[in-house]
């Protein structure tokens with residue numbers, strides 16, 4: 001049984017890529033098979049693991065039907081963790097797919113073959129609500145929304161959850177909101193505390209695990225490593241481990 | 255003579271909105287007439303000034319031709335600073351304009367009437383390279399690219415400058431890169447220093463002014479104020495003042 005999770009939020013810079021990579025790595029370290037799908041034309045998830053796709057072997061080629069799943073999945077350098085890398089071509093997919101039949105279901109169809117091999121598929125989304133994010137939300141069973149502990153990130157949450165509702169009603173009835181994840185929490189500022197309180201008040205299914213702001217998390221991608229491999233004792237590495245355990249506990253309850 | 259400047263970068267969370275608001279306010283305090291155009295469906299620039307548009311009077315209505323310039327420009331609460339607010343409807347404009355004639359020139363045409371009343375028009379862009387950002391880059395004389403001093407923000411710069419080149423060649427021959435602005439610089443980390451050095455090495459026209467990471471900058475939007483009004487002595491307020499002066503000096507040289 002594979003659980004496909006979209007990591008999405010229209011607001012930029014809230015920790016979508018960082019969460020995809022580090023939650024993926026934490027689940028893999030607990031023995032679960034994880035596939036990361038880089039579905040952002042910025043290809044930050046691919047860069048974070050120092051993976052550059054072979055020509056014609058990226059997530060763009062997969063959804064346009066130019067390559068098969070087996071051709072695009074590559075190792076990440078971490079055990080139990082594989083990735084389908086992205087290139088900037090993916091920005092073109094929004095336009096190329098706009099008039100295609102079943103344009104919202106391309107990723108869902110393309111990932112159907114993956115069910116047997118992984119426990120989790122994590123899809124990193126771009127900061128928008130265009131066709132790429134809609135494809136990810138349609139392919140996913142669940143969605144995790146990273147929320148930076150700052151005022152502007154709070155502002156846009158209502159808008160984004162409206163979009164989720166539209167996708168659920170029109171494209172993917174089973175889509176569940178797995179939870180909101182508070183990120184870049186800085187306990188030295190009252191702003192972080194205020195935003196965290198506000199988010200928990202409006203969204204009861206906010207994860208207990210909170211990811212602290214930690215420069216080590218921002219350094220890890222430049223070494224092509226998840227935080228657990230770069231600095232396992234850093235506060236962010238520990239927090240992503242707690243998140244993975246919290247998810248698995250809830251999974252058991254589900 | 256009005257200078258229209260797009261504040262743009264595909265990477266999310268790098269300080270586009272914060273720069274639009276605070277550079278706008280700094281230029282206004284130096285006596286220049288400034289119009290802010292919120293061209294992001296997240297409407298963060300509007301929220302940062304506590305401005306919510308009347309129904310039918312937003313940047314969406316302007317580019318779709320439902321409202322005139324005079325109907326959509328509203329006061330910001332700051333002297334010499336006005337704004338055209340946004341709503342989430344703007345996300346629909348990407349789809350609605352996709353098949354329209356002259357779809358890339360809608361904002362440029364809509365802003366033509368503004369030339370007589372403002373010295374600067376600053377356009378806040380969403381974190382993407384879709385039709386909204388292309389409209390902003392086509393309407394603008396210049397572009398400012400905020401770059402967060404972190405590794406992942408560095409990764410995507412090459413891709414974004416390629417997009418600028420495409421717009422310059424096909425839609426707006428006169429588009430100039432006014433400069434790259436280093437934001438959220440944290441002098442306690444070597445990461446910030448490394449990224450800043452790297453950006454200056456590749457892009458000679460990086461502004462001398464550097465915006466430091468300062469929680470006061472993140473708090474100001476929740477009060478609906480630019481940083482100069484919220485905390486004029488904060489490092490970020492001083493830095494945006496320096497940026498405004500540096501721009502005006504170069505303007506004199508241009």
Ligand SMILES: Nc1ncnc2c1ncn2[C@@H]1O[C@H](COP(=O)(O)OP(=O)(O)OP(=O)(O)O)[C@@H](O)[C@H]1O
Nearest residue numbers: 012013014015016017018127213214217218266404
């Ligand atoms: N817990 C953390 N502590 C410190 N820095 C962090 C943390 N999480 C993420 N970052 C840094 O913050 C920046 C934004 O994070 P990231 O790129 O993961 O966000 P994103 O939502 O994927 O952005 P985009 O909207 O552009 O896709 C990056 O430079 C990243 O390294």
Ligand SMILES: Nc1ncnc2c1ncn2[C@@H]1O[C@H](COP(=O)(O)OP(=O)(O)OP(=O)(O)O)[C@@H](O)[C@H]1O
Nearest residue numbers: 012150266267268269270271272381467468471472
């Ligand atoms: N100099 C600074 N110091 C501290 N925080 C900052 C600074 N500049 C911006 N911020 C905060 O960082 C976050 C991202 O900034 P902002 O929203 O302006 O970026 P953006 O590029 O407009 O994001 P998006 O891609 O979503 O449009 C916001 O919460 C903002 O308040």
Ligand SMILES: [Mg+2]
Nearest residue numbers: 016017040044
């Ligand atoms: Mg990302």
Ligand SMILES: [Mg+2]
Nearest residue numbers: 270271294298
């Ligand atoms: Mg913004």
